[in-house]
Each structure stands twice: as C-alpha cells, then as structure tokens.
Amino acid sequence: MTWDIAVAGTVHVDDIVTPAGAATGLLGGSAVYFALAAARSATVHINGIVGTDHAAAFLELLGGPRVTTEGMVVSDLPTFRWHARHDFDRWVAVDTFSDEGCDPTWRPRLPPEAARAQVLFLASMRPALQREVLAQSGARLVGTDSMTDYTGPEREAVREVVHASDVLFLNRSELASLTGAPITTWREEAIAMCGVGRLRAVVVKAGPKGASLVTADGVISLPPAPTGQVVDPTGAGDALAGGFLAACAAAERDDDAYFATALESGLRSAAAAISHFGVAGLEAPA
Numbered sequence: 216m217t218w219d220i221a222v223a224g225t226v227h228v229d230d231i232v233t234p235a236g237a238a239t240g241l242l243g244g245s246a247v248y249f250a251l252a253a254a255r256s257a258t259v260h261i262n263g264i265v266g267t268d269h270a271a272a273f274l275e276l277l278g279g280p281r282v283t284t285e286g287m288v289v290s291d292l293p294t295f296r297w298h299a300r301h302d303f304d305r306w307v308a309v310d311t312f313s314d315e316g317c318d319p320t321w322r323p324r325l326p327p328e329a330a331r332a333q334v335l336f337l338a339s340m341r342p343a344l345q346r347e348v349l350a351q352s353g354a355r356l357v358g359t360d361s362m363t364d365y366t367g368p369e370r371e372a373v374r375e376v377v378h379a380s381d382v383l384f385l386n387r388s389e390l391a392s393l394t395g396a397p398i399t400t401w402r403e404e405a406i407a408m409c410g411v412g413r414l415r416a417v418v419v420k421a422g423p424k425g426a427s428l429v430t431a432d433g434v435i436s437l438p439p440a441p442t443g444q445v446v447d448p449t450g451a452g453d454a455l456a457g458g459f460l461a462a463c464a465a466a467e468r469d470d471d472a473y474f475a476t477a478l479e480s481g482l483r484s485a486a487a488a489i490s491h492f493g494v495a496g497l498e499a500p501a
Contacts (some may be wrong), residue, residue, distance in 0.1 A: 216336050216467075217257045217258070217332070217464050217466075218257065218261065218332070218333035218335060218356075218367035218453065218463075218464040218465075218467055219258045219259075219328070219331070219332040219464070219465065220253050220257050220258065220259045220260070220332055220333075220334040220335070220336065220460060220461065220464050221260045221286075221329040221330070221332035221334070221335050221336070221352060221354065221413050222246050222249045222250055222253070222254070222259060222260070222261055222262065222335075222336040222338060222457075223246065223262040223263065223265055223286075223323050223335075223336075223337060223338060223340075223344070223345075223348040224244065224245035224246030224262075224336075224337075224338025224339065224340055225241075225244040225245045225246055225263060225295060225318065225324070225338065225339075225340060226244040226246055226247055226263040226264060226265045226273060226281060226287070226294065227243045227247075227294070227295050227296065227297045228240055228241065228242065228269055228294050228295070228296045228297070228352065229241040229242075229243040229244075229296075229297050229299070229446055229449060229493065230297070230299075231298075231299055231300075231301065231449055231492060231493075232270075232299070232300040232301070233259070233300070233301040233303065233445075233446065233447050233448075233492075234301075234303050235445070235446040235447065235492075236446070236492070238492040238493065239449070239492055241449075241492060241493035241494075242269070242272060242493060242494060243297075243449060243450055243493055244263065244277050244295070245339055245360070245450070245453045246261050246262065246263040246338050246453075247261070247263075247273070247276070247277070247450075247494060248450030248451075248454050248457065248494060249338055249453040249456055249457040250277060250282050250455070250457065250490060251276075251277075251282075251454075251457070251494050251497040252454040252456075252457025252458050252461065252484040252487075252488065252496065252497050253336075253456075253457035253458070253460060253461035253464070254279055254281040254282045254461075255281075255458075255461065255484070255497075256458075256462060256464065256465040257281065257334075257464040257465055257478075258281050258282075258283070258459040258460045259282050259283070260283045260285070260286055260325075260326070260328055260329035260332055261277060261282060261283070261284055261286060261287060262286030262287070262316065262323055262324075262325060262326075262329055262348070263286070263287060263288070263318070263321070264287070264288040264289075264290055264317050264318060265287060265288070265289060265290070265294050265317070265322035266289070266290050266291070266292055266293045266316055266317050267289055267290065267291055268294055268295035268439035269294040270287075270289045271372070272348060272431075272446065273287070273290045273446055274287070275458055276489075276494070276498075282284045283329075284325045284330065285326045285328070285329070286323075286324075286325060286326050286329050286376075287382065288321060288324075290316075290318050290320060290321075290421055290443075291315035291317075292320065292353070292398070293314065293316035293317065294316050294317065295313065295314070295315055295316045295317065296313060296314040296316060296320040297311070297313045298310075298311065298313065299311040299410060299449070301447070301448055301449070303338070303359065303409070303445070303489045306422040306423060306448070308449075309390055310466070314410050320342070322344075322347065323344060323347050323348045324351070325348065325351040325352060326354060329352075330352055330353060331353060332352070332354060333354055333355050333356065333464065334354055334355070334356045334357075334358075334390065334460050334463065334469075335348070335349075335352045335354035335357045335358070335419065336357075336359075336360075336456055336457070336460055336463045336478040337349065337357070337359040337360065337376065337380070338360055338363075338453060338456075339360040339361050339362045339453075341369070342361070342365055342369050342373045342375065343367065343372065343417035345359065345376045345388050346372075346375070346376060349376065349379055350490070351361070352425035355415070355466065355469060356381050356382070356460070356463060356464075356469040357380045357381050357382070357459050358380065358381065358382040358383075358384060358456055358459070359376055359377060359380040359382070359383050359384065359386045360383075360385070360453070360456060361373050361376075361377075361385060361389060361393070361453065362389060363388060363389055366383075366385070366389050366390075366392040366393040367392045367393075367455075370392075370393060374393070375391060375436060377393075377408070377412070378411055378412025378413060378414060379412060379413055379417050380414055381414065381416065381492035382412060382414075382415065382416045382418060382450060382459070382460075382474070383408070383414060383416070383417045383418070384417075384418045384420065384455070384456045384459075385417065385418075385419060386419065386420040386421065386422070386452070387401045387419060387420075390404060390405060390417070390419060392406075394408075397470065401419055402427075402429065402434050405417040405419055405427075405429035405434075405469035406429055406430075406431060406433070406434070409429065409430050410431050411456070415430060415431075415471055416428060416429065416430045416471060416474050417429040417430075418424050418455070418456075418459065418478060418481070420451075420452050420455060422448070422451075423439060423445070424438070424439070424453065425437050425438040425439045425482060426439075426478060426481070426482060428474055428475055428478045432471075435475050435478070437475075437478055437479060437482060439482055439485070439486060440479075440482040440483040440485070441486065442486040442487075442490050442499075443490060444487060444490070444491060445489050445490075446490060446491055446492055447489060447491065447493065448488075448489045448490045449488075449493070450488050451485040451487075451488045451489050452485070454481075454484040454485045454487065454488035454497060455481040455482060455485040456481065457473075457481070457484055458480040458482070458483055458484030458485070459477045459478055459480060459481035459484075460477070460478075461478050461480065461484075462476065462477040462479075462480035462481070463489035484497070
C-alpha cells in the first residue's frame with residue numbers, strides 16, 4: 216500500500232525547438248510531466264484545466280491505471296499553448312511566448328480523493344492558486360515549485376506558500392529571485408530557509424549538473440542520472456519532483472533522512488524526461 220499523490224498545475228500544448236531538432240503540438244505542462252513521472256510508483260490525482268481542442272488527447276495520455284483525471288476541468292476555450300527554444304549553452308528557455316487560452320479561467324477544486332491524498336505537489340503557477348489548493352488538501356507531505364515570473368514580482372506571496380510546504384523545488388536563479396540574495400550564495404540561503412514555517416528541505420536543481428538536497432543539517436549534491444543524448448529539457452524539473460515525491464509515497468516515508476534517496480529517484484525521472492521530445496521518455500515504465 217502506497218500513499219496517494221495529488222498534483223495541481225498546468226496542462227499545455229508545447230512547440231519546442233532545441234539543438235536536437237524541433238517538435239510541435241507536444242502534450243505537456245507541469246502537472247502532466249509530474250503525473251507521468253510519479254505514476255511509475257504511486258497513484259496520482261491530477262488537477263488542472265484543458266481545452267476541448269485537446270481534452271481527448273490528454274485523457275488518453277493520462278489514462279493509465281495509476282492516474283486519475285477526475286480533477287481535470289474541460290473548458291470550451293483553447294488549451295494553453297507554449298512556444299520555446301532551449302539554449303543548451305546556458306540551459307535556459309529563450310524566445311518564449313504563450314497563448315494562455317483557458318488557463319486564466321481555472322480555479323482549482325480538488326475532488327475528495329485528491330483532497331485526502333497524503334502527498335501534494337503544487338506545480339509552478341500563481342501563488343494565489345497554490346494557496347487555494349493548499350486550503351483544500353490534508354496532505355502530510357507538501358512539495359512546491361515556482362518560477363521567476365512569481366518569485367520576484369510576487370515574492371511575499373510565494374514565501375507564504377513555501378512556509379506552508381515541506382519541500383521546495385527551485386533552480387539557483389529562482390532561489391536567488393525569491394531570496395533577493397546573489398546566486399552564488401544559494402547554499403547559505405537555502406539552509407537559512409529550512410526550519411522557517413513548515414519547510415524542511417530545498418531541492419536546488421542545476422540542470423546538467425544534477426541537483427542538491429539542502430536541509431538545516433547541510434547540503435547533499437548529486438550528479439545527474441545517466442542518459443543518452445539530451446533532446447528536450449522541457450518538464451525536467453517537474454519530472455524530478457514527480458520521481459522524488461513518488462519515492463516518498465511508495466516508501467510511505469516523509470522523514471528528512473529519506474530525502475536523499477528520493478532525490479536519486481527524482482534525478483532518474485528527469486533523465487527519462489530529457490531523453491525525448493515531450494513526455495515520451497516518461498510513458499514507458501521506469
């Protein structure tokens with residue numbers, strides 16, 4: 216018996232260009248990458264909004280035995296569409312633009328099973344929406360992600376969510392944006408955050424350099440999991456969070472001592488995600 220996981224986040228259609236090629240009309244979004252990664256080890260209740268234009272495709276993608284889609288809202292408006300080019304020299308997405316479609320109309324309403332899930336992931340979205348989800352959940356283990364679109368302009372609102380979470384997933388730029396400190400002091404800043412409110416750990420993502428687990432006791436840095444060619448890094452951070460929290464759910468453990476093992480699982484999920492365009496690398500069993 217494993218703990219159930221609820222995730223609330225975005226559902227996208229992506230058009231992606233990388234040095235490995237280009238692909239359009241990819242099914243993606245933070246909630247989708249997370250759910251497919253986590254469903255390898257646990258039951259996941261996904262919550263988000265999709266347009267009627269792609270609802271059937273997403274429901275088919277998420278139709279596995281370990282993903283429940285009761286929390287997916289179907290809108291008459293188009294699905295959010297994201298366009299990006301990935302720069303493999305700086306490991307950032309550039310030339311990005313989006314068509315928001317139905318996204319701004321979504322207000323999360325967790326179905327009963329999602330509200331009862333022992334693990335919750337708040338994918339990167341407006342902190343006001345993250346707070347709405349938190350208020351509906353009784354999870355014992357809460358993970359949160361964010362992005363510089365929010366960590367700077369809505370810093371205090373993001374901090375409020377972070378302090379109500381157990382594990383925070385950010386890259387170094389996002390962490391610097393949230394703390395207002397130089398990016399070079401990420402270790403010290405992350406350690407200082409642990410123990411404030413409910414927060415116990417910060418997973419600092421570093422792309423091709425792997426990731427670090429930061430707790431009040433110190434920093435454990437792990438290299439990336441082995442993979443072949445990097446094709447598309449879209450969703451890698453969400454896949455990492457999915458692997459991490461699913462490992463905790465499968466082991467029924469939420470103690471700090473297990474988090475390093477969970478990070479290893481998360482890095483394996485991230486490696487699977489970047490090996491193909493879109494979510495194809497996560498569709499096969501781990």
